[in-house]
Amino acid sequence: MFPDADKIKEKVRASLFEEELNPEDLFKTTGWCQAIARNQLFKNMTMVVIVLNAIWIGIDTDLNTSDLEINSPLIFQVVDNFFCIFFSFEISVRFLAYQKSRDAFKDFSFIFDFSLVLTMIWEVWVTSMLVFLMQSHLGGANLSVLRILRLFRLVRIARVGRLMSSCRELIVLVKGISMGLRSVLSTLFLMMVVIYVFAIIFTQLFRGTDEGAGCYDGVLESMNCLMLNVVFPEQQELMHKMLEVGPITYLLGLFYLLITGLTVMNMLIGVLVEVVSVTAQVDKEETAMKAVKEKIEELIPADSRQTGISRELFMKVIMDQGLVQTLSNIDVDVMSVVEYPEIMYHSRNALSVPELVDAILQFRRTTSVSMMDIAQLRRFMVNELEDLRGLIKSNQM
Incomplete structure (x- = not known):
C-alpha cells in the first residue's frame, strides 16, 4: 500500500545511466529557428506567457459568458488569438529547429505541448470558422446545433498542464499523489463499505419512524445522509443544491469534495506527505548521482x-x-x-x-x-x- 523508497531508488539507478535524450542535441547547428529555440530569453518569455495564459483562463471563465469563441466580446477574442498565435509560433520554431522532423516526436514534452496547441487552435480558430460557415450557409434555424460546440471549450483546462510541466516542484507533488493513488482508492473503498453497512442498519431501525423521516427511508438515502453528516458536515447545503440540479452534478460535486476535502486535506494527508517525502528523496538521489x-x-x-x-x-x-x-x-x-x-x-x-x-x-x-x-x-x-x-x-x- 505504501511506496518503497529503496525500490524506486533502484529504478532510478537502473535508468540514470541510460543515454538521456536532450532535445537540443537534435537541433540544427545553423539557422534562426534553432537559435531562437536555444535562446534562454525566449524560454523565459514562453514561461511568462504560460503563466499569463493560466491566469487568463480563470478570468475568461469568470467574465466571458458566451458559449462560443466567435460570440465572445472583442477583448476576449483578441487575447485568445494572441495566445494562440504565440504558442503556435513557439511550437513551430521548436519543430523547425530539429535536424530531422521525426526526432521531434521522440520528445514527450514536445508531443505534450503540441497536443495543447492543437486543442487551442481547434477552440479559437477551427470552431470559430465552423460556426461562421454554419451561420452563413445554414441560417439561423440550425443555430441550436452550435451549442454542442461549446463543449470543446472545456479542453482549455488542459493548458494548465503545461504550467505544471514547466515547474519541477509541481511535478514532484503530482508524482507523489499519483504514487499514492492506490492508498487513496483503498481508503475510499473502506469508507464506502462502512457507510453502506451502517446505512442498512439505520434504514432497518428508523424506516417509518418520525426520527428517520427524510434521512433513513432507503439505503441510498441513508448513505447520502450519513456521508454528508459525518464526512462532509460543512458542505451539506452545497450538496443538497447540487442534488436538486441533477444526479450528474451531485456526483461531480461529490467527486470534488472527495478529492479536495477528504483525500488531500484530511484522511490521507499522512500518506501523501510520506509519498511526497519519498519522491523528493528519490529526486535528490537522482540529482546527486547526476x-x-x-x-x-x-x-x-x-x-x-x-x-x-x-x-x-x-x-x-x-x-x-x-x-x-x-x-x-x-x-x-x-x-x-x-x-x-x-x-x-x-x-x-x-x-x-x-x-x-x-x-x-x-x-x-x-x-x-x-x-x-x-x-x-x-x-x-x-x-x-x-x-x-x-x-x-x-x-x-
Missing part, C-alpha cells in the same frame, strides 16, 4: 569510460578541486573515500562509471546501514582473513 556522474565523466579520458576506471586513475581524479566540492555538496565524506579506496576496489582492477558513482555515494554521512551492507562487510572481512591466512602459510613454508 552531479557526480557528469563531473567524473569530465575528468576521465574517453577510453577509460569503456575499459573501466582503475584505482590509480581514480586517486588522481579525486584530487580535482571541482570534484571534491561536488562531493562535499552532497555530503560525501571525501577523506574516507581517499583513505579507503580498497573498499571500493576490493578484488577488482577497474570500475565502470555507474559502479564508481554508486560506490562513492556509499560514503555519504547520511547513508543508513542495511543488512546488505553488513553482509558485504562480513564478506570483505572473510576475504581479507583468507588472504592473510594464505600469506602466513606461504611465509612459513
